[in-house]
Amino acid sequence: MKQKTQRQISQTWVLIVVLLGMLSGATASLFIRYGTAPSLVLAAYRKTIVTILLLPMVLLHHRIELKQLRLRTVLWCLLAGVFLAIHFVTYFMSVKYTTIAASNVLAGTEILFVSVFMFAAGKEKFSWVSKLSIGIALIGGILVSLTGGGDTAVNAPLGNVCGVICAVMLAGYSLVGSKVRQANLSNTLFTFLAYGASAMVLNVMVGVSEYHFFGYGPVNFLVAIGMAVFCSLLSHSLYTWSLKYISPTLLAIVKILAPVPTAILGFLVLAEVPSWNQIIGGIIVILGIMLYTKDKTKNRQAIQKQKHPYNPA
Template sequence: MKQPKINPYFVIAIGVVSVSSSAIFVKLATAESAIIAFYRLMFSVLLMLPLFLMKYRMELTKVKKMDWMLASAAGIFLAFHFILWFESLTYTSVASSTVLVTLQPIFAFAGAYFFYKERFSVKAILSGVVAVLGSLLISWGDFKVSGLALIGDMLAIIACGLITAYLLLGQTVRKRLSSITYTFIVYSASTITLFIYAWAAGNSFGPYPASDWIYFILLAIFPNLLGHSLFNWSLRWVSTTTISMAILLEPIGAALLAYWLLGETIQWTQAVGGAIILASLMIFLRDEQNNSSGL
């Protein structure tokens, strides 16, 4: 396989920082969850459109039927990930929802094992479990598991499974399609799905305050184009499990951004949990590189 010009791990790091802003913008916007997700994806497609039409539109004619189906399915999974995650914020705390969504390594390890026959060392599995525990520690004081919060927690867990399925599908299709073409198909399918859902739910598509439109565009630029799009690019060279482990850094980034932008305090549990995640991620990446070099 052709080697990338940019280190994929560096690209993933930029993606993690970018997706960390998602909860901030969603929290600031006043629109319904499905509407926020719809405009987030719609503006992502519109911002990609000029580049896609100029350089990649002819690639669409070469996309095989199976890849169309897989990419479209990935877009649908991404759409319902946003719907369920945003909806979970209605019932449970931001910390609970964010951390539950970042329990992706559990789903990623299982999915990679069953669908791609990937094998993992004991060290890799343990580092994943410890990283998840660190993620839970970050939200220890704000975690809720009873009453209506339980509904939100369940929605967040389902959203976690959906985003992992989205990445697992991308791991297959990205071997055959360019990042721009694959991402454009995924975002387009996701936009259509979100439009149908929002329309069926009776959500209003406008008008909204000027600030909301700014947040919609910022969500498209940072969490999507500089977040999920970079993850899609990286899938050609790294596995879903690696990206899922890296996404565990999202609560850390979100906490730092909340401290900087919203004036929220950083608790000792967040600092300790963040240190655990960082250490576990370093162990996981070192183990992965050692196994790769030994092949």
């Protein structure tokens, strides 16, 4: 009984840490709004800074693993970095052009695109519940995308499209990351390589664009540092750490709810009020994804029970 209580307390504290990570990640939209540099430049700043911050950890603890890397693994990490670079550019543009609530709800549909890609590859099957939940989430996404709010209304369609592209690119990153991690590559080294590749792609994009690397004022460096620390290290890293203690399903549900604190922060700090269709559509999207996640978890447990019908314990 005592051990059970200790386990419950432990998971409670882990969940608190995950929620803090979600709140840290929710600040991304605020940082972007305070930045004055172009979205592409801000994205390049962020990924370059977080790569530099990860470098000492890699050199201190992963030098042997780094030397043993195969070319194929490096190429997969580069592909992940390309997906991540496009994800960040489109996410920054989405936050700039549409409301914070709409941007984050649409970006949060990543799990649905992962499933679509898996289905197209013949590695995923949909039950009627999964199909229904995807349809519900799709309806919610369309409702969210109908209009913008406030000063962003004119460019809202572009911002909403960027939000969807952002989710597609993040799905690609997650699928490549899953493939690479199955090859026993540590999370720290994969993150460093993917972030580094993303930084290189973004910096090349800045170099061939009409923008300049510098000349936007110190506020943009502060914004980039803030995003690197709060949104990358204190959000994504905490998510990864938590998987040792809680189920991926619970973590997925927490991430799905991320648009809620983001919208609240947008209201409190920027006085940005989501429109009625974005509030209702966001709720529908969250419910659809939660239903989908629950159904897929139930199906996985059923498959595992068929493979291992007897429990020796």
